[in-house]
Amino acid sequence: MKTINEKYRLKGDKVIWAVYIVFIIISLMWVFSSMGKTVYEKQGGNITLMLFKHFFLLLSGFALCYISHLINYVNYSRISKPALYFSFILLIFTLLYGFVFTDSKAASRWISIPLLGQFQPSEIVKYIIIIYTSTFLANNAKTIKDKQTFINIVTPIILICGLIFPENFSTAALIGLVCYILLLVGGINRRYYFTSIVVLFVALGLFMLVSSKVEMFRSSTWSNRIEEFRNPDKMEINQTNIALMAISTGGITGKFIGNTEHARFLSESHNDFIFAIILEEGGLWMCLITVTLYIVLLFRMLRISKNAKGDFGALLALGIALVFTLQTIINMMVATNLMPVTGQTLPFISYGGTSFWFSSFALGIVLNISRKENQNNSKLSMSEEEEIVNEDLEMNNEELEKE
DSSP, X not given: OOOHHXXXXXXXXXXXXXXXXXXXXXXXHHHHHHOHHHHHHXXXXXXXXXXXXXXXXXXXXXHHHHHHTTSOTTHHHHTHHHHHHHHHHHHHHHHHHHHHHSXXXXXXXXXXXXXXXXXXXXXXXXXXXXXXXXXXXXHXXXXXXXXXXXXHHHHXXXXXXXXHTTTOHHHHHHHHHHHHHHHHHTTOOHHHHHHHHHHHHHHHHHHHHHHXXXXXXXXXXXXXXXXXXXXXXXXXXXXXXHHHHHHHTTTTTOSOTTOOSSGGGOTTTTXXXXXXXXXXXXXXXXXXXHHHHHHHHHHHHHHHHHHBSBHHHHHHHHHHHHHHHHHHHHHHHHHTTSSOOOOOOOTTTSSOHHHHXXXXXXXXXXXXXXXXXXXXXXXXXHHHHHHHHHHHHHHHHHHHHHO
16 A cells, blocks of 8 residues: 555656756755845835745645646646637637726736736747647648648747737747647648748738837837847846846855845846846856756656657657747847847746746646657557547556455
């Protein structure tokens, strides 16, 4: 008979669990160190309340990851279509929310929920569309080269990205890029694939041209950020220059945690620019540790994708791995002024409940896939994958009943 510790122990890839826990520790340390400006502006100088809130977010995120890693990942394929419809409704409501419930009278990316605070729907939608895309590709493997199959999968991807695009260009681009990589890996017709990419780029170019003449959505914000990146004013006191000053003063060993001199000037020092504070206080060695952790996470997830029992599990693990990796790269490039400001958080480290919760839940899905790895590397069909995974689940339940 198994002990309580054995029954409730962390299952799946142990390396990923270790990396995830280290990320939580890093987040707790550096969010605490960098949240001074936000505490002063929004909490009246009371850092205890915000730190307790962040600790609760981390704890609840860990709980979501634990719950998720126990759920049979095949179940997500069964609800992928209803979840997609829910995404459309949620995104449309979010866009209208700003016009109806706020004073801005403009499209919104956030919804305010009592007790929970601000909720960003695009954070859950990006994982829903990855689940849907993975399910569709796995279920339509025999007709994957057909024109109608291509239209049927590309249409919801474009619509989802189109609904997110008005107020969150970077997230829409991230989702579109990840889904298109999955389409290529899934074996979609390459002629239709590359033709659609050209059409999308032409449409985006025309939109940017028109929006530069007439204010549309947040076009002025986008153009200003691009212009600031192309022609930076080194003397201007802005977020990018402050972040660069923080990085330049960190050196190799850093100033040690709690000794930041620039966090109080960065409006998103605990969120979008937390990597700059890590470099300032932790120095180059902490930067290398953080980057190494993300690289380890990527390779472990790619290994899980490669060894998954079927195409659905393989594509799903790959899609989630791509989201984490691209988001990490974007955040670090913004902090080091290698690309314009986007607003993408640093996965598992930046402050933010919505992002951390759904990232943790998605990581739990990958951990569940890792529990059912196929060592012979032969991919199964969707029905075979579902059947074998369910057999594994039944065997586990029988073992528990015997105990």
